[in-house]
Amino acid sequence: MLSLSVLQERIGYRFQDEKLLRRAVTHRSYAAEHNERLEFLGDSVLNCVIGYALFLRDTHFSEGDLSRVRANLVCEKTLHEVAKRIDISSFLYMGEGELKTGGAERASILADAMEAIFGAVFREAGFEAAQAVILRVYEPILSNLTPETFSKDPKTRLQELLQGAHLPRPEYTILHTMGAAHERSFECECRIEPLGIATSGRATNRRAAEQNAALLALEAVQAKIVHK
């Protein structure tokens, strides 16, 4: 088990009361003084900090875009990714039973501890200190957000566009499946009969191939509708 001072270096915040940090990395299987209340607190600070970061990022994102992207950034999967990057599992206190069954690698336990750490910083030093820690550990994720992250996927956008124009849904069909099992490639067609549009997309899985075809179809539909 690594010392808590290493953890403090990684998150960029030094606790006055190290017991608070210790509590944040204590799972309920280890002691009555566990991290669940701090996790509750951290979850709400995280939501607020990430929400604000997205809000500031671009004034064109609608409330729906903001909510969708935030949900992706604060979900267990993303928190787990953040927690792994600073190797939270090396600092966790947990009961024997939990350890034996692989608790120290369980996504939910690592994500919860990550949130509890945010909560502990907020508890000791206030919102801005917690904000600094969160933006630091989330930096690799926030800096990789692309405009596409904020948009609905092409299939959804295409369907909504067609619906708005009272046109039927597009039809997707697999044209070809190529290659051996471990290097399979799919070619899908997206067809919108009433507009005489048919596009095709290729990818290593069917869903992605459909999305690629939908993206091309979306552009074709937009061109038709604008030039009508």
Add this chain to the structure above:
Amino acid sequence: MLSLSVLQERIGYRFQDEKLLRRAVTHRSYAAEHNERLEFLGDSVLNCVIGYALFLRDTHFSEGDLSRVRANLVCEKTLHEVAKRIDISSFLYMGEGELKTGGAERASILADAMEAIFGAVFREAGFEAAQAVILRVYEPILSNLTPETFSKDPKTRLQELLQGAHLPRPEYTILHTMGAAHERSFECECRIEPLGIATSGRATNRRAAEQNAALLALEAVQAKIVHK
């Protein structure tokens, strides 16, 4: 329509940029510069502020208690109550159509504007300024929280207790309905046959009468189980 300076007095915060407040009270039916993004921001600040207030209140509340009570305090119904108390509807900008169909009294529109105001304060002056405004307008609600607010209701607790002891659910029946329509009083019985327990509760509505009966039954069951 009342002046925005009245609204600023009521919330206890004076904006440097009054346009930000104006935007917070502008419904999307009125202008492209509407309050939806500020509402997104305000919602997350509200969650954090109320969560922290509950966290500090008593160290014995579990994460589950905190989540449940917070959900009650930040829901549309409670926000609407807060919004009515400072008469948000007198400050709203909305389109003609929305106004004619009663939009200025719609709970969701008032609750959203309330959140947008919290978001606007946070945007201009940071977390602690928003916290001060939220705690001020929520004061009547926070000061009326009782220990019971943090517990599940008696019917739920009774059912969980019986389930845990592999006993059947209690049966509720109305014993009497008394008084004229406008001053009706109900007497309900809660019966747990296998334990020979039957209690009765009275209240001005059926649900409350059942809860009162369940509370007495809960005590009776706990006494039996302990003394077995």
